[in-house]
Amino acid sequence: MIFFASYSPLKLYRKIGLSRSIGLGLLSIIIISTVIGPDLVGHDPAKQDLLHARQMPNAVHLLGTDHLGRDMAARLLSGARLSLSLGILSLVTAAFLGISLGIIAAWFGTWTDRFLTSFADAILALPGLLLVLILMASAPGSWWLLYIGISLTLWVEFFRYTRQRSRIILAHPSVDASKNLGLSNYFILTRHIFPELRNGLFTISAFGIASAITAIAALGFVSVGIRPPMAEWGLMMTQLLPYWREAPFLILQPIICLVLTILSLHLSVGGFHKK
Amino acid sequence: MTLLSVKNLYVFIEDKQVDLLGPISFSLELGENLTIMGETGAGKSLIAQAILGSLPTGLKSRGDILLKGEAIDNLSPKKRAALWGDIITALPQEPWLSLDPLMRSGQQVAETHRYFKSYNWKEAKKQTEQQFKKLDLSDTAQKRPFQLSGGMAQRVAFAAATAGDAELLLADEPTKGLDSHRHDKILSLLKAIPQKGDSLLTITHDLDLAYALGGKIIILKNGKIVEEGITHTVLSSPKASYTQALCAANPSSWPPLSSCTISSKENILVQSEKLRIGRNKIAFIKGLDFCLKAGESLAISGPSGIGKTSLLDTIIGSIKPMGGTLTRAEHIGKWEIQKLYQDPPTAFPPLISLKDNFKAVTKKHKMAWDQLLQLLENVELDASILERRPSNVSGGELQRLSFIRALIAKPKILLADEPTSRLDLITQETCLNLLKKLCREENIGIILVTHNQHIAEKWAHNHIDLNQFCV
Known part of the structure; x- marks a missing residue:
C-alpha cells in the first residue's frame, strides 16, 4: 500500500515522462495478455476448421480465423508467449554471460582481458543473424539451437558495456580507498560496480529482448526458425502472405503485434538519461 | 566607463523560491579588476553563471545586470549566448578538461579567431601564432591536449578564451588544484588583462591570488556581501569578523609550530x-x-x-x-x-x-x-x-x-x-x-x-x- 501511496499514477508519470509511460503501459498490457490471454480466448491455436477459414472478426473468433480456420487471437497470443519467453530466456542467459565475463575481463586485465575481448570481437564481426542461421542450418527448427544462437549474439553487447564501464569504475580512487580499508571484493562488486551499471544494463536489456524477438520472427519468416504447426509471428506472416489481397486484416495482425512489442520495449527505456 | 553593473542580484531555486545568493551589487569599470571571495560551496560560481546566463536548470536570477548600460538579464538565452566570446568570456575551471581532446591546440585557438573576429583561416592562423608566441607556447600548436602539461593546457585554454578580445573575462577559481609554480603563471596572465584595458572578474577562495591581483574585492558569506573595498586595504586591515578569520586562516599567517618533542626511539x-x-x-x-x-x-x-x-x-x-x-x-x-x-x-x-x-x-x-x-x-x-x-x-x-x-x-x-x-x-x-x-x-x-x-x-x-x- 505504501507503494501506491507514494507513487500515485500522476506522480509516477511526472517522474518518468511521457514516452516511458506509454512504453511501460503498452508493455504491461502485452505481458498481462500474454500470461492470461490464452485462457480467456479459450480456443486451441492448432485446431483446424477448414469450413470456417479466413473469417472476418466475429463474436466467436475475436480476430477472425486464418487460412486453415484456426483462431487468430489464440495463435497470436501463443506466438507472443513463445517470442517473449524465448526472448527473455535468451536475454537472461546473455546478460549473465556478458556481465560476468565483462567484470572478469575488467577485473583481471592483461591476457584474460585480451582473450575475452578478441573472442567478443570475433563474434561481433559476424552479422548476428548469420550466426543463428549457421547454427540453425545444422538442425532446422530446433528450439534449443535457436535459444543458443540468439544468446550467443546478444551477450557481446553486455560484455562490451560491462567491461568498459567497470574498467573506469575500478580505476576510480574510491575503489582504491575501499580496498585499502580492507573491504571485500563483494562490496566493490555490489556497491561500486553494480549501481553504476544498472541504468545502462536496463537499456541494453530492453533493446536486447527487442532484437531477440525480431530475430525469432525473421527466422520464422524465412522458415528456418520455429516449425509449423506451432504459432509464431514470423511464421504466421509467411503463411498468411498469399492471402494478403483477399484478407489483409490477417497478415496485418502479426505485423502489428511485432511492431507494438518492439515499440513498447524501446519506449520503456527511452530518456533514461533525463532526470 | 562602467562595463558591468549588477544591482540587487539574487539567485534562487525556482520551485521552492529559496534564495541561494543575494543581494549582490557591484560595478566594474573598464580596465578594472574585481575579486569575489568566499567559502567553497557558497555559490560564488553562481554569480558568474548569472552574468553569463548559464545558470543550471531549476535556478533563476532576479535583479538587474547591466552590460555597458544595457540590461541583459531579460534577453533571450540565444541573445545572451551571442555576447559570449565577443563581450564576455569565461576562463573555465580546470581548463585541461575544457579543451577538445582530439584537436590540435593551435587549431582550437585559431577557430576562435576565425569565427569571432571573422578573419579568414590564413589570418586566423597568423593571429594564433602571435598569441602563442606571447604565451610561450610556440612549439605546442601541433600538439593535442593530452600531450600538454597541465600548465601548458591552461595557457592554451587561456588563449582560446581571450582570442575573441572580449572586454570582460570571468575567471572562476583559476588556481584550483594548481601548485605554486603554475599558480604564478596564471597570476601573471590574469594581471595582464586590466593592464590591457579590459576588465577582470575573478571568483576564488585563494587569498594569495586576490592579494596579488589587487583592485577591488568583495567578501561573501552565506551568499551575502560582508565586506567590500580596495583589496589591499580590506585584506590588511579586515573589519568584518569573517574576513578576519579568513585572513588568519591563510597558511602564511599561521603561528609557527610550538616545539614538542617526540622522544621514544623505539616507536x-x-x-x-x-x-x-x-x-x-x-x-x-x-x-x-x-x-x-x-x-x-x-x-x-x-x-x-x-x-x-x-x-x-x-x-x-x-x-x-x-x-x-x-x-x-x-x-x-x-x-x-x-x-x-x-x-x-x-x-x-x-x-x-x-x-x-x-x-x-x-x-x-x-x-x-x-x-x-x-x-x-x-x-x-x-x-x-x-x-x-x-x-x-x-x-x-x-x-x-x-x-x-x-x-x-x-x-x-x-x-x-x-x-x-x-x-x-x-x-x-x-x-x-x-x-x-x-x-x-x-x-x-x-x-x-x-x-x-x-x-x-x-x-x-x-x-x-x-x-x-x-x-
Missing part, C-alpha cells in the same frame, strides 16, 4: 635510507632519507609531477623501491596504513549512501556503531549526514568523514595526499588542525603531501622538500 614506524623511487624503470627521486615515528607528522612538498604520489605508493607497498632501503615496523598490520585522498568526493563510492559505506567499514574492523557516532560527534558532524550520498555533502564535511573512516581501521600510519587543496582557507585550517589533533590522540604517524610551502613548514614536525632529491 619508529617507517624509515628509509638512500631511497630511489620511480615507475616503469624511470627514477624520479634518489637518495631520500626519512624517518617517521608514532605521533609524529612529516610534510612532503614539491611541484606536481615530481613523484609525490609515487613516494606514497612506495610507502604503502604498491610499488617497489628502485634502490636503497625502506623499512616498515614489523608490528604494522595489513590495514594499518591508511590514505586520505585529494578530492574528497572521489574517495567514496558515489551512488550509495554514506551509511552503507560506513556500515561495511565498521563491520570489517569490528567497531561498534555507537563508537562511530561518538567519533562523529567529536568532529562536530551530525549522524544524519550519513543518510546522504557523497555528492550531497560539502567538501569539508566529506574530508572530515574520510578522516573518521580511516580511523575506524585503527591505522598506525596515515598518508594524506593534498587532503585540503580543494577546500577554502577556513575549512582547510579546521580540517588540518583536526587531523593533527586526532593523530596525536591516537598516536598515529602522519605523512602529509602538500604543494603549499607554508603548510609544510608550520603544520608538520618535519618537512622534506622533494626538489632536493629530484633526479
